[in-house]
Amino acid sequence: MKSLTLKFASVFLSLSLANVAMAKTDLIIGFDPTYTPFEYKNADGSYAGFDYALGNALCKKMNLNCVWKEVDFDSSIAALRARKIDAILSAMSITDERSKQVDFTVPVYDVPTALVVKSSSNLELSSLPPGTSVGVTQGTTQESYALKVLQPKGVKVVSYESQDHVYQDLSNGRLDSTLTNAATASEGFLKLPQGKEYKISEPTISDIHYFGKGVGIAFRKGDAEHTQLFNAAIIDMKSKGEIAELSKKYFSFTVD
Incomplete structure (x- = not known):
């Protein structure tokens, strides 16, 4: 076939x-x-x-x-x-x-979706405490997932016009984490100077229902x-x- x-x-x-x-x-x-x-x-x-x-x-x-x-x-x-x-x-x-x-x-x-957090953090996507702030890009599947799954659990979802703006606030300490594409996290943030103190919190997710x-x-x-x-x-x-x-x-x- x-x-x-x-x-x-x-x-x-x-x-x-x-x-x-x-x-x-x-x-x-x-x-x-x-x-x-x-x-x-x-x-x-x-x-x-x-x-x-x-x-x-x-x-x-x-x-x-x-x-x-x-x-x-x-x-x-x-x-x-x-x-x-x-x-x-x-x-x-x-x-x-x-x-x-x-x-x-x-x-x-x-490419799977990943939660990016401080390297010293033990935050995991499956058990984020209420009040944890998660930055997402407007219109993305990550924003949709965060609003439908995380926000009802008390997680503070903050939407931005671009992922670059998310990374700026994350590295400045205004956010606890970001939910984004694993590739852009790995290649576009973690390998840069402002991302050196951050990591991807495993496991990543690829739920077709939310991420297509x-x-x-x-x-x-x-x-x-x-x-x-x-x-x-x-x-x-x-x-x-x-x-x-x-x-x-x-x-x-x-x-x-």
Whole structure:
């Protein structure tokens, strides 16, 4: 079955590429470059990150001219539906709630969620005491989990516009912890000077009910042309190990 799926994807991609010259070749991809290592800005203002590199690789494979546009993660679906952007590639998990508003590609990769705390702390996600403050990014699955599961237990959930702002308050002692993607915690905070006194509280979690079925690329409802084209390209890259190889440049572990 797997070989048939890969064969179909290859055929579909070939047929689609044969016709791409007759279609619109500009694609505006919305992303929030405050989520290291998935998407971020270098000191010179240029974009970088795994999602950024992955998106460019997919667009090159499909001969699409992709233009990147900054949007706040929390407003990205609204921007997509308002046609301000054509796609979202910003570490967005595929959830049932989001799938009511947008169409997702097949899962591109999956990374668990982690609680980040002081290295000297014994805080664990399963037993956070009432009054413990947890920082989350607005519009994320982590925020949804925290509000639905942790807040009713007396945990103080504090929402921010970006994960960078969460890390600032965490390192300044205004927060006890943050609930975030394990990769951005490991690569975008713990390895930096401000994160040296922090750790990931094990175990991490990957509950599909709250955190979805992996990360996908979102398109407007009914945009079957782009969704199917990207599906074929994603499956093709996975079958060749290209996504796993690319992830090694940004993570201390492979994702696929």
